[in-house]
Amino acid sequence: MNASSPSSTTIAFFDFDGTLTRSDSLLPFLRSVVGHKKFYSGLIKLTPVLLAYQTGIIRNDVAKQRVLTYFLRGLSRRELETLGEKFAHQCLPGLLSGVGMNKLSWHQSQGHRCLLVSASLDIWLTPWSRIQELEPPLCSALEYQDDLSTGKLQGYNCYGTEKVRRISQWLETAGKHHTIYAYGDNESDMPMLRQADFGFILTHGTFQPI
Numbered sequence: 001m002n003a004s005s006p007s008s009t010t011i012a013f014f015d016f017d018g019t020l021t022r023s024d025s026l027l028p029f030l031r032s033v034v035g036h037k038k039f040y041s042g043l044i045k046l047t048p049v050l051l052a053y054q055t056g057i058i059r060n061d062v063a064k065q066r067v068l069t070y071f072l073r074g075l076s077r078r079e080l081e082t083l084g085e086k087f088a089h090q091c092l093p094g095l096l097s098g099v100g101m102n103k104l105s106w107h108q109s110q111g112h113r114c115l116l117v118s119a120s121l122d123i124w125l126t127p128w129s130r131i132q133e134l135e136p137p138l139c140s141a142l143e144y145q146d147d148l149s150t151g152k153l154q155g156y157n158c159y160g161t162e163k164v165r166r167i168s169q170w171l172e173t174a175g176k177h178h179t180i181y182a183y184g185d186n187e188s189d190m191p192m193l194r195q196a197d198f199g200f201i202l203t204h205g206t207f208q209p210i
Helices: 026-034 036-045 047-054 060-072 077-090 098-109 122-131 161-171 187-195
Strands: 008-014 113-121 138-140 142-145 148-153 177-184 198-203 206-209
Touching: 008 098, 026 036, 026 060, 026 077, 026 113, 036 047, 036 060, 047 060, 060 148, 077 122, 077 148, 098 113, 098 177, 098 198, 098 206, 113 122, 113 161, 122 138, 138 161, 161 187, 177 187, 187 198
Parallel strands: 008 113, 008 177, 113 138, 177 198
Antiparallel strands: 142 148, 198 206
């Protein structure tokens, strides 16, 4: 159905890291939480985990949870939400990509519904989405017990095919007919891009249709 039809709506799903930013946002967030000294000493201690991930010995979600556990376990939900709000306002602007943000701005100027679908955490993506006037993000989230972070993820890491599942679940409640755009920057985004009416991958500084 044509996107201009009054009975349809256009939705744009955006990966975050590498698509709307120039680099990863997790490590800068962790550094902002624990400080430079503890951050870099932690990376040294976590070297076996990071090497095991890079060589395919352990999965993305396993490596991620070990990193999160090391840096964030025991911090309160309130403290993390405060730190995430600060990071979204003060640090993320310096990481943003002009190419990605221009595409997001174009969709917003057309009145399209826009939201993030990302493996990054809700701690900073939720406040950043509010700042940008986006829909609430579909993303990974920390698990808490007694309002303290366990360092584990609540549910699955929003990565690869999990993005497709999250989008499908979200669309069930969205109503109407949809014309769907999706934007990513690497192979893990391809399942999401292939499900869209118009999927684009960032290649050599420009978004190319898949």
